[in-house]
Amino acid sequence: GVDKLDEANNVPPDDESGRYEQLNNECLDFFRQAIPYFNSAISFIDHLDAEQQEFDNLILKYYVDNGFKELGTDNLKTFISIKYNSMSDAKQHLRMTPADIRAHYFELQKKLYSA
Numbered sequence: 001g002v003d004k005l006d007e008a009n010n011v012p013p014d015d016e017s018g019r020y021e022q023l024n025n026e027c028l029d030f031f032r033q034a035i036p037y038f039n040s041a042i043s044f045i046d047h048l049d050a051e052q053q054e055f056d057n058l059i060l061k062y063y064v065d066n067g068f069k070e071l072g073t074d075n076l077k078t079f080i081s082i083k084y085n086s087m088s089d090a091k092q093h094l095r096m097t098p099a100d101i102r103a104h105y106f107e108l109q110k111k112l113y114s115a
Contacts (some may be wrong), residue, residue, distance in 0.1 A: 024112075037112050041056075042113045046106065052094055055083055055090075055093075055094065056108055060081070062075075076101070076102065079105075
Protein backbone atom coordinates (compact mmCIF):
# COMPACT_ATOMS: atom_id res chain seq x y z
CA GLY A 1 0.00 0.00 0.00
CA VAL A 2 1.81 3.05 1.29
CA ASP A 3 5.23 1.52 0.62
CA LYS A 4 4.22 1.08 -3.03
CA LEU A 5 3.26 4.74 -3.16
CA ASP A 6 6.69 5.73 -1.86
CA GLU A 7 8.33 3.48 -4.41
CA ALA A 8 6.15 4.86 -7.23
CA ASN A 9 7.20 8.40 -6.32
CA ASN A 10 10.81 7.39 -6.95
CA VAL A 11 10.23 5.88 -10.39
CA PRO A 12 10.04 8.37 -13.27
CA PRO A 13 6.74 8.22 -15.23
CA ASP A 14 8.66 7.72 -18.47
CA ASP A 15 10.37 4.60 -17.08
CA GLU A 16 10.53 2.12 -19.95
CA SER A 17 10.65 -0.98 -17.74
CA GLY A 18 6.92 -0.70 -16.99
CA ARG A 19 7.63 -0.48 -13.25
CA TYR A 20 5.94 2.93 -12.93
CA GLU A 21 2.74 1.65 -14.52
CA GLN A 22 2.80 -1.51 -12.40
CA LEU A 23 3.28 0.48 -9.18
CA ASN A 24 0.61 2.97 -10.22
CA ASN A 25 -1.88 0.14 -10.74
CA GLU A 26 -0.97 -1.43 -7.38
CA CYS A 27 -1.48 1.93 -5.65
CA LEU A 28 -4.86 2.39 -7.30
CA ASP A 29 -5.88 -1.09 -6.15
CA PHE A 30 -4.72 -0.25 -2.62
CA PHE A 31 -6.83 2.91 -2.54
CA ARG A 32 -9.87 1.13 -3.98
CA GLN A 33 -9.57 -1.51 -1.26
CA ALA A 34 -9.14 1.18 1.42
CA ILE A 35 -12.36 3.04 0.54
CA PRO A 36 -14.70 0.86 2.69
CA TYR A 37 -12.37 1.27 5.67
CA PHE A 38 -12.27 5.03 5.32
CA ASN A 39 -16.04 5.19 4.79
CA SER A 40 -16.50 3.28 8.03
CA ALA A 41 -14.18 5.67 9.88
CA ILE A 42 -15.85 8.72 8.32
CA SER A 43 -19.29 7.46 9.35
CA PHE A 44 -17.97 7.03 12.90
CA ILE A 45 -16.40 10.52 12.91
CA ASP A 46 -19.49 12.25 11.47
CA HIS A 47 -21.37 11.60 14.72
CA LEU A 48 -18.79 13.38 16.88
CA ASP A 49 -18.63 16.99 17.95
CA ALA A 50 -16.35 19.37 16.03
CA GLU A 51 -13.41 19.12 18.44
CA GLN A 52 -13.40 15.32 18.35
CA GLN A 53 -13.73 15.36 14.55
CA GLU A 54 -10.71 17.63 14.30
CA PHE A 55 -8.65 15.29 16.47
CA ASP A 56 -9.71 12.21 14.51
CA ASN A 57 -9.01 13.96 11.22
CA LEU A 58 -5.47 14.66 12.43
CA ILE A 59 -5.05 10.95 13.17
CA LEU A 60 -6.45 9.96 9.77
CA LYS A 61 -4.15 12.41 7.99
CA TYR A 62 -1.13 10.82 9.66
CA TYR A 63 -2.50 7.40 8.72
CA VAL A 64 -2.84 8.39 5.05
CA ASP A 65 0.56 10.10 4.97
CA ASN A 66 2.52 7.46 6.86
CA GLY A 67 0.61 4.20 6.84
CA PHE A 68 -0.91 1.94 9.44
CA LYS A 69 2.13 2.19 11.74
CA GLU A 70 0.88 5.65 12.72
CA LEU A 71 -2.07 4.08 14.50
CA GLY A 72 0.02 2.18 17.02
CA THR A 73 -1.14 2.58 20.60
CA ASP A 74 2.10 4.32 21.55
CA ASN A 75 1.33 7.07 19.02
CA LEU A 76 -1.75 8.29 20.87
CA LYS A 77 0.51 10.36 23.12
CA THR A 78 2.10 11.87 20.03
CA PHE A 79 -1.26 12.87 18.57
CA ILE A 80 -2.32 14.39 21.88
CA SER A 81 0.95 16.29 22.07
CA ILE A 82 0.63 17.59 18.49
CA LYS A 83 -2.95 18.73 18.90
CA TYR A 84 -3.26 19.65 22.57
CA ASN A 85 0.23 19.72 24.11
CA SER A 86 -0.87 17.66 27.13
CA MET A 87 -3.39 15.09 28.27
CA SER A 88 -4.83 17.71 30.60
CA ASP A 89 -5.58 20.01 27.64
CA ALA A 90 -6.93 17.08 25.62
CA LYS A 91 -9.32 16.18 28.43
CA GLN A 92 -10.60 19.74 28.54
CA HIS A 93 -11.02 20.16 24.77
CA LEU A 94 -12.45 16.72 24.07
CA ARG A 95 -14.50 16.65 27.28
CA MET A 96 -13.36 13.07 27.86
CA THR A 97 -11.40 11.23 30.51
CA PRO A 98 -8.01 9.73 29.54
CA ALA A 99 -9.64 6.29 29.55
CA ASP A 100 -12.39 7.58 27.23
CA ILE A 101 -9.79 9.12 24.89
CA ARG A 102 -7.93 5.80 24.68
CA ALA A 103 -11.19 3.90 24.13
CA HIS A 104 -12.18 6.33 21.40
CA TYR A 105 -8.77 5.94 19.72
CA PHE A 106 -9.13 2.14 19.77
CA GLU A 107 -12.65 2.42 18.36
CA LEU A 108 -11.36 4.55 15.48
CA GLN A 109 -8.69 1.91 14.82
CA LYS A 110 -11.34 -0.79 14.85
CA LYS A 111 -13.39 1.13 12.28
CA LEU A 112 -10.36 1.49 10.02
CA TYR A 113 -9.35 -2.16 10.22
CA SER A 114 -12.67 -3.99 10.30
CA ALA A 115 -14.78 -2.45 7.55
